[in-house]
Amino acid sequence: MSPTGEKERVISIDVMRGFALLGIFVVNMLFFHSPYIYVNPYSWYQAPGDYETYKWIDIFVQGSVYPLFAMLFGYGLAMQFMKTQERGTSFTKLAVRRLLVLLLIGCIHAFLIWSGDILITYALAGLVLITMMKLKPFWLLLISALLFLIPxxxxxxxxFVLAKIDPNNAILYTGIQEVEASIVAYSQGSWVDVFWQRLDDWLYMSGNGLIVIMMLFMIVPFLLIGAAAAKLKLIERARELKVFWIITIIIGLAAGTAIKWIPYVMGDNVFTVTAQDTFGGPLQAMAYAGIIALLCTIPVVPKILSPVAKAGRMSMTIYLMQSIIATTIFYAYGFGLYGKIDIVTGTWMAVGIYVLQLVFAEIWFIRFKQGPVEALWRKLTYSNILPKKDENKINL
Structure with a gap:
């Protein structure tokens, strides 16, 4: 795989990654400081400030940033594939190894740092994507639609039928025992207690091992959309595709936001909440991508958003840093603040930490071309495969 130099980078893609990282952190902060996964958030948050803050996160961020980041992941893989095609070099062998290294990093993150890891899912979904990388955009989009829409x-x-026929079985419940166990383990427990609670949380969020099936229908379609978009160069050609992006923004924002409001209009139950994130989130994600793509066609905007783009260039470093910083603040082996702050405070903490990360990224790129985790990822990927002189030329 050839170098991705400063001049070759698509700045708007880095900006999208950077903004997605902020949205991901704001949502993840709900999990970091409280047993969010075990509560019904529509009834759990009683304080007006908490309820309103959660409401706006739920409508405009939750379920809308991870599809954007997944599409960008697919976009990046497809860009690498097309580079190897142009130069007549191999893609599959190194791509598989790169994704396996990502899987290893994800396992370390999920089981030793934070249970809400997304890297494992991306690595598995990426392995599925590379089997279809040679397909034309039309087929990538068709397969994506079938995988997503049918199941x-x-x-x-x-x-929907369940909610109509048997409303009691469609109610969202709060697991009081699980909430209490989380608070005790994360705020007071030993490292071992935290480890076992983290494992329980991961198993719960991954459907007790059903993560592969969930990934096939929830993540792979977004990677396929991203790969198709990369082959069509939809982001690079944003200026000439202005009408396409404007239509995407209008439809995505209008339809996506309307769907995201459903639990607040029709009441919260398993149907309204599932429909909200499953269909509303991806539509908003496409609109957000369009807004950033068009903004970045204005010459001054990439310069203004340069710090965000730099964070996007080291996205895995920023993502893992967020987990390390947050778990240190909230878990017992750190400051033990788990369950002791409200959503408003947690949200502003996420924004503040992210701003500090922008400063870190700005300083880091004064001396280095890659983030530290990205450099390690590259090293592990190419170790014992390429001669040292060739390895030093590579900058993914």
Whole structure:
């Protein structure tokens, strides 16, 4: 795989990654400081400030940033594939190894740092994507639509019928025992207690091992969309595709936001909440991508957003830093503040930490071309495969 130099980078893609990292951190902060996964958030948060803050996160961020980041992940893999095609070099062998290294990093993150890891899912989904990388954009988009719409449409239909026929079984419940166990383990427990609670949380969020099936229908379609978009160069050609992006923004924001409001209009239950994130989130994600793509066609905007772009260039470093910083603040082996702050405080903490990360990224790139974790990722990927002189030329 050839170098990705400063001049070759698509700044708007880095800006999208950078903004997605902020959104991901704001959402993840709910998990970092409280047993969010075990509560019904629509009834759990009683204080007006908490309820309103959660409401706006839920409508405009939750379920909307991870599809954007997944599409960008697919976009990046496809860009690497096309570079190897142009130069007549191999893609599959190194791509598989690169994704396996990502899987290893994800396992370390999930089981030793924070249970809400997304890297494992991206690595597995990426392995699926590379088997279809040679397909034309039309087929990538068609497969994406079939993988996403059929199973998710059937599931939503079933949940809709369930909510109508048996409303009691469609209610969102709060697991009081699970909430209490989380608070005790994370705020007072030993490292071992935290480890076992983290493992329980991961198993719960991954559906007790059903993560592979969930990944196939929830993440792979977004990677396929990203790969198709890369082959069509939709972001690089944003200026000439202005009409396409404007239409995408209008439809995505209008339809996506309307769907995201459903639990607040129709009431919260398993159907409305599932439909909200499953269909509303991806539509908003596409609109957000369009807004950033068009903004970055204005010459002064990339310069203004340069710090955000630099954070996007070292996205895995920023993502892992967020987990390390937050768990140190909230878990017992750090400051033990788990369960002791409200959503408003947590949200502003996320924004403040992210701003400090922008400063860190700005300083880091004065001396280095890659983030520290990205450099390690590259080293592990190419170790014992390429001669040292060739390895030093590579900058993913």
């Amino acid at each position: 998710n449409g059937l599931l939503s239909g079933f949940l």
